[in-house]
Amino acid sequence: MNLVGVSVKNVGRNKLRTLLTVLGIAVAVVAFVLLRTVLNAWTVGADFAAKDRIGTRNKVTFIMPLPKRYLETIRSVPGVVDSCYASWFGGKDPNHEREFFASMAVQTQTFFSVFDEIVVAPADKERWLGDRKGALVGDVLARKLGWKVGDKVTLTGSIYPGDWQFQIDGIYGATRKVVDRSSFFFHWDYLNESLPEGARQRDQIGWVTSRIKDPGRAADISQAIDKIFDDQEIQTLSMSERAMNMSFLGMLSTVLKAIDIISLVILAIMMLILGNTIAMGARERTREFGVMRAIGFLPHHIAISVLAESLAVGALGGCLGLFLAYPLVQGGMGRWLEENMGSFFPYFHIAETTALAAVGLALLLALIAGLLPAYRASRLHVIESLRRVG
Amino acid sequence: MIPIAYNLRSMAVRRTTTLASVLGIALVVFVLAAALMLSHGIKETLGRSGGSDVAVVLRKGSDAELGSSIETPTLALILSAPGVKRDEHGNALGLGEVLVVATMDKVGFAGVSNVQIRGVPDSVMQFRKGVQIVDGRRAQPGTDEVIIGQRLRGRFKGLELGQTFELRKNRPARVVGVFTHEGSSHESEVWADLDAVRAAFGRSGLFTAVRVQLESPSKFEAFEAVVEQDKQLGLDALREDRYYEKQSEGTSLFVTALGSVIAVIFAIGAMIGAMITMYASIASRGREIGTLRALGFSRRSILLSFLLEALALALLGGVLGVLASLLLGSVKFSMMNFASWSEIVFSFTPTPGILLTALVFAGIMGLCGGFFPALQAARISPVRAMRE
Numbered sequence: 001m002n003l004v005g006v007s008v009k010n011v012g013r014n015k016l017r018t019l020l021t022v023l024g025i026a027v028a029v030v031a032f033v034l035l036r037t038v039l040n041a042w043t044v045g046a047d048f049a050a051k052d053r054i055g056t057r058n059k060v061t062f063i064m065p066l067p068k069r070y071l072e073t074i075r076s077v078p079g080v081v082d083s084c085y086a087s088w089f090g091g092k093d094p095n096h097e098r099e100f101f102a103s104m105a106v107q108t109q110t111f112f113s114v115f116d117e118i119v120v121a122p123a124d125k126e127r128w129l130g131d132r133k134g135a136l137v138g139d140v141l142a143r144k145l146g147w148k149v150g151d152k153v154t155l156t157g158s159i160y161p162g163d164w165q166f167q168i169d170g171i172y173g174a175t176r177k178v179v180d181r182s183s184f185f186f187h188w189d190y191l192n193e194s195l196p197e198g199a200r201q202r203d204q205i206g207w208v209t210s211r212i213k214d215p216g217r218a219a220d221i222s223q224a225i226d227k228i229f230d231d232q233e234i235q236t237l238s239m240s241e242r243a244m245n246m247s248f249l250g251m252l253s254t255v256l257k258a259i260d261i262i263s264l265v266i267l268a269i270m271m272l273i274l275g276n277t278i279a280m281g282a283r284e285r286t287r288e289f290g291v292m293r294a295i296g297f298l299p300h301h302i303a304i305s306v307l308a309e310s311l312a313v314g315a316l317g318g319c320l321g322l323f324l325a326y327p328l329v330q331g332g333m334g335r336w337l338e339e340n341m342g343s344f345f346p347y348f349h350i351a352e353t354t355a356l357a358a359v360g361l362a363l364l365l366a367l368i369a370g371l372l373p374a375y376r377a378s379r380l381h382v383i384e385s386l387r388r389v390g
Numbered sequence: 391m392i393p394i395a396y397n398l399r400s401m402a403v404r405r406t407t408t409l410a411s412v413l414g415i416a417l418v419v420f421v422l423a424a425a426l427m428l429s430h431g432i433k434e435t436l437g438r439s440g441g442s443d444v445a446v447v448l449r450k451g452s453d454a455e456l457g458s459s460i461e462t463p464t465l466a467l468i469l470s471a472p473g474v475k476r477d478e479h480g481n482a483l484g485l486g487e488v489l490v491v492a493t494m495d496k497v498g499f500a501g502v503s504n505v506q507i508r509g510v511p512d513s514v515m516q517f518r519k520g521v522q523i524v525d526g527r528r529a530q531p532g533t534d535e536v537i538i539g540q541r542l543r544g545r546f547k548g549l550e551l552g553q554t555f556e557l558r559k560n561r562p563a564r565v566v567g568v569f570t571h572e573g574s575s576h577e578s579e580v581w582a583d584l585d586a587v588r589a590a591f592g593r594s595g596l597f598t599a600v601r602v603q604l605e606s607p608s609k610f611e612a613f614e615a616v617v618e619q620d621k622q623l624g625l626d627a628l629r630e631d632r633y634y635e636k637q638s639e640g641t642s643l644f645v646t647a648l649g650s651v652i653a654v655i656f657a658i659g660a661m662i663g664a665m666i667t668m669y670a671s672i673a674s675r676g677r678e679i680g681t682l683r684a685l686g687f688s689r690r691s692i693l694l695s696f697l698l699e700a701l702a703l704a705l706l707g708g709v710l711g712v713l714a715s716l717l718l719g720s721v722k723f724s725m726m727n728f729a730s731w732s733e734i735v736f737s738f739t740p741t742p743g744i745l746l747t748a749l750v751f752a753g754i755m756g757l758c759g760g761f762f763p764a765l766q767a768a769r770i771s772p773v774r775a776m777r778e
């Protein structure tokens with residue numbers, strides 16, 4: 001049995017303490033994975049956002065609309081494949097007052113060509129396109145509110161007052177994983193024609209989404225669009241979907257930073273626990289180290305044995321933590337978040353980099369935590385350590 | 391009972407291990423206290439904006455000022471409702487405002503964010519008595535001059551005394567003053583002339599909300615009944631404090647939930663840390679404990695003594711964590727309020743209740759972590775321990 005083997009055996013000497021330490025590290029790893037996954041879930045929207053789509057809205061504020069005629073102008077900009085307009089409806093199901101979901105009035109003719117990741121059964125698609133009061137809802141939302149194709153539903157408008165009747169014509173899924181599958185889409189024409197003639201909101205659209213040929217030219221095309229409207233009374237602000245998600249994240253930047261810092265604090269706690277255990281173990285074995293030195297082992301042998309023990313405990317804790325993190329973070333919380341807060345967390349999964357980082361950091365910190373005890377143990381004087389009692 | 395000085399001295403003997411456990415507990419308490427302080431700060435900032443003797447009138451169905459709209463002539467109807475306070479000249483105390491959101495460039499961070507802009511009539515200073523101009527002067531009514539809340543100052547491009555920003559093309563708005571309002575969320579708003587905002591944001595002839603001063607909080611029911619009676623107008627009256635409470639619900643719940651989940655997970659880790667320390671300190675004190683038992687101390691007093699040691703360890707960490715969290719008092723935390731999609735600057739607000747909660751939490755952590763080790767200590771047989 002070699003030196004490393006001996007030190008790994010040492011791990012089992014004080015079983016209770018090792019168990020507690022491994023548990024402590026595992027808890028820290030679970031917490032680290034959880035926080036990192038929250039961070040990822042937020043930024044994943046930006047990372048996976050369609051690169052070939054740009055949005056155009058009112059330059060001053062998102063609460064003011066654009067004239068509907070802007071669509072044709074944007075569609076004719078070179079590089080734009082197709083454009084679709086939409087308005088935020090802000091509807092609520094009176095039976096589920098507290099459930100938040102996105103409800104939007106969209107231009108149905110161009111909807112599927114611009115949002116090509118939306119998947120609907122062909123029959124449902126036909127029905128929805130032909131039904132003025134039809135609604136297309138995400139499968140996550142439909143499951144949560146118990147809606148089926150053919151159901152009549154009523155939404156209360158917070159921006160457009162009154163009760164609005166719809167019929168569920170189709171339930172959509174998505175080909176890409178970060179798409180919010182709890183949205184409610186319906187015909188913009190239905191909304192517009194229901195507004196009284198001459199109403200302020202009539203013939204106004206919330207924003208225009210355009211699909212472009214070359215994702216690399218997103219910035220150029222955005223600029224070209226905004227330049228067209230620059231001398232008009234209502235100016236526009238265009239950016240790629242990715243840039244839009246990033247700017248949303250900017251509003252949450254302090255929260256993200258706080259979570260980032262806390263996930264590092266967890267690592268500090270983990271190191272304190274592990275360092276403590278290793279230091280205690282090394283101190284209790286002072287005499288043993290003296291014997292080892294006396295029979296010819298060199299100081300660096302002692303140091304290696306302490307470090308190897310620390311690494312073994314760190315590896316055990318890291319792996320156990322990761323093993324627990326998958327069912328807890330991804331299975332339990334992840335599913336709940338995707339179903340209940342799909343608008344914020346459409347995709348809550350542990351990234352491979354997070355898993356690797358968690359185990360890697362556990363090992364690295366174990367190494368650092370073991371350094372001081374290892375150094376101390378290797379510097380022990382042979383005679384003194386043999387004489388020591390306790 | 392074994393004197394507590396014995397435990398304190400033992401802790402001092404094992405300085406490094408004690409310090410490591412104390413630091414671990416301190417970190418946990420710090421995170422918990424910080425989350426609770428921020429959550430309270432959010433509630434307080436939004437809570438200070440509202441009074442119980444002020445009523446907010448919105449269009450029915452809209453949960454916030456942003457989505458609401460009320461026609462100008464309706465203002466007179468609302469002001470004539472019963473319960474509205476009148477000044478010495480017999481004028482009803484109330485005002486109609488327009489609240490909008492504008493996109494602005496952040497300073498020191500690449501990107502844009504949303505800022506709330508409130509179009510206010512000239513009488514706003516009489517209505518909100520707590521407003522104080524701390525720098526510059528009041529805005530001239532009917533011009534493009536604006537005043538900004540203290541907490542917005544310097545956070546966005548153009549939002550600094552003497553600077554300008556564009557709300558409409560070629561119509562720069564000039565910042566002429568900076569105001570405070572008792573730390574309320576109004577301090578994260580830009581106040582501009584009512585008609586200038588209406589024109590720039592296509593809100594001509596509209597208010598987003600009407601506020602009235604009530605004669606007393608108890609007059610609200612009578613006021614509400616009359617205002618909501620006319621189904622044609624479709625109005626909804628709320629007490630202002632209740633309105634802001636609803637506005638802060640989502641954001642404050644989010645912070646509390648996130649903070650608590652993190653604190654609980656942390657606590658498990660720190661408890662395990664304390665347990666390891668206690669087990670080790672008991673294992674190496676086997677002989678001492680045996681001696682104590684031989685001297686006639688009962689099992690119960692040994693148990694109590696070690697529980698107290700664990701408690702002392704945890705409380706030391708708790709105090710350290712609480713002290714560190716108090717340092718956050720001067721930190722400003724800019725965060726999106728989910729109800730208005732715009733940024734509001736909050737601060738960490740400590741209260742005696744929060745500090746006590748954090749300390750009690752530390753104490754519980756110490757007792758839970760120390761229980762099993764203390765039990766083991768109490769079970770040590772004096773004869774065997776002394777023979778070791």
